[in-house]
Amino acid sequence: MYGSTPAPHVAESEPEKNFVESASPYVAEFVGSYLLVFTIGVCSIVANPLWGPTAVGSTLVVLVYIFGPISGAHLNPAVTVACGLAGQISWQKVLSYCILQISAGFVAGLACYAVFQLPMGVSPVDPFSFWDAAFLEVVYTAMLCFVVLSVATSRTNNPANNQNNFFGLAIGLVIIAGGQAAGKISGAVLNPAAAIGLEVAGAARDHSAPYGFAYSAAELFGGIVAAAAFRFVRRHELSESEPSFTSGVFCECFGTFLLCCTIGLSLTQQSDSTPWAAGAALASIVYAVHDVSGGHINPAVTMAVVLSGKCSLERGMVYWAVQLFGGLLAGIATAAYHGIGGIATSNLEPNGDFSWMSVLAVETVFTCILSLVVLKVGPQSNFYFGMAIGSCLTLGGFASAQISGLMNPAVVWSVAIANFTSSITSISLLYHCLAFCLFQLAGGVLAPYLHHLTKEIPYTKFRSVLD
Template sequence: MAVSAPSLTAKLVSEFVGTFLLVLTVGCNVLGSTSTWGGVSIAFVLMVSIYAMGAISGANFNPAVSVTLGISKSMGGPGLDWKTVGQYSAVQTLAGISAAVCYCLLYGRSFNLTPSEGFGWLNAGLCETLYTFVLTFVVLNVAAARKNAIERNEYYGMAIGLVIIAGAYGAGAVSGGCFNPAVALAVDVSSAARGFGWCVPYVLFELAGAAAASALFKLVRPEDFGGERSGQAELLSEFLGTFVLVLTVGLNVLAKSPAGALSIAAALTAMIYAVGDVSGAHFNPAVTLAILASGRSAQLTPVKASMYVAAQICGGIVAAAMYTFIYVGQTFPLGPVAGSTWSQVVVAEAIFTFLLSFVVLCVAVSSRTKSSQMFGLLIGSCVTVGGFAIGGISGGSLNPAVSVGIASANLLNGGLFYTALIYSALELTGGAIAAGVFRLTHDVDLDSAEKEKLVA
């Protein structure tokens, strides 16, 4: 039985409700001083609203998302026509201002939109651009890409919501973490009596991030625009994923985030879901080594693996330079955390990189234990595990690209690069051990008949 398409009224009401709930949750968390779990609260209201109304309006709830879909459509890809973009953006803006009035009435006060103390418009603007880019890029890949019309994935809302957790705890300490013109406008309008105007640069930076996402989406998925997939798309995916991961690491550490491991894991998970089907979403030389050594990926040749590693290292170094610039030259060292020894670092980094690499092999490579929907969350969870478990010993790098990025940035402040070589050796060892154990635990892949049964 055919299902009729939602009416325009249904779509606009959905956009209003979703944006209203999002902005109201933002305001209540800020005014209620929910410093530790505020980012999670905001991410979850976005996630549940996406699942609730995604099939009605597409669940944009953000003018930057609507604009990036409009740009994609105008370039010949999937997206929205500009009339719909305008209608959605107007409703989202109205909903945001309405929600701001509501939280002001609830708390009897408002709060200003402004960069955090010690940061200027460029620092805050870069944070808004970068994480609005990540948000809209993930939306395009997990919800708009043409593959989704066939696969009907169930992780799209979770992946989008996790971007908020990724950005809120690191970038949020610099800019406040709007990543949404409706949020920026609502906050600024509701506090106009205390000063108005920051919404203008915020919105412009956010729209710049949306435009960048559309352009890179086309490069990563040329087949959605009438082109053909190439090796360059895979390398770009590895660069972008590693860049977002290392950027989130650096911003969380420098912000002294109370939920750093969770934020970093969220960034990794979101980007895995975004481009996992493009490059495999390794974002980690130890993972690439583990997959290569496992012998279970015919597509990953030694030459291709070396190119992946180069892209990952470049992504890590560029990201480290970016967080150093945002924090006006501040960096942090790579090495044993105060009170820990190198012996402890050896054990910690090797074991928990083993865990990460082994889980990747089991849930993303093995035909017997592969998970088609949960793979990204499971891999990202390893970073949460390691970050909390050994963050107080080694910092919980678990990734040579992270280690090289951190150490390269710290050279600017007199740091020593050799620590990155030690960490990388430990992490690569963990990846190699994971491949060996995987070959023992998964010694027999499914035969053709079993695969056909599973598909059926």
């Protein structure tokens, strides 16, 4: 990872490493895992629950950039197992890394307890059950491992002779998204080293079951799912060919499912940071799959790309279908969390005193901005394109939070499914869903014409007029 694997064309043998060079990857994994688990422990005690996931995600970004060139900066047994299953590292190193990571988590858990004298542990947040929590641990650990594999080990997304600069950011954003979406249900541990380490420190808590080890099993399963998904999506790299159509279809479905789950879970918890979670999720997904499917993850964006001529109508229609299917699966999955513990369901109607004209304005404009950014920045060899795309959900969501701020027909469809399956609703839900989708698709239709207009009027012409 991150350049630790030599390029295929290198024929000569590497110079023999001394003891320090040989030991440095293992030291990096221990130290990095300790710092990460210690941060998770501290955040679980003193951090604001709203911003704790951002603190942990930011820590992971920093640690990945520090230790990535040395050890790969897995810092997580689930990630290490996923890399082993994907054929990225040897199983001898998998075993060594996992032992060091779990040992570091154990030491970090003891250190947290020694400093704060408070039990931490890991367990489902009342009133949710273990299975409610375990499902989310699987989903978001799979998302984390899939992103790590895609941005750090893929030969096309991170070639040895032109490595990307966004790998650490993309990985940390998954923690922010998963923490915001699942934090109030499972705690969003997503790391067996943290689950076991904090379980040790939480021994004083009255647990009815050893949740730390149960969480670890769920997270390792998430790593297995991610490795299987990565091998399917990136199988073209073995033959050095172009990504297949089915790989792109899978990426759009899987990515839309993850985005809709993140937004749906955040909405049901009435989180004030839903736009931040949505933007983080979209940015990480775009960084992971942009070179396979284009990273649309939104029927309105696909509409814009098709109308701009960058995607065929046939491919676009299949993308629309699988994006809506991903939203359907996410709606069914998140419906189970509606109404539990007093968590309110989401509405597909104007909030407060705002009218449908307000919804039309904000959904059309902000979806247009999102689609226009996708057309303008595109998946290029730069650092910012994923963040630029994800930031559109953040800015649009915060700007229009009091009105709507969904900006994605698949998300709207997902929310409608979740409401429909969790309660008996009237036919008006269908009309509301269609209205939101039409407003957003209008933004997708408008974007390519603005893109074409601005493309046809170069800056040099404006400059000559100003001069």
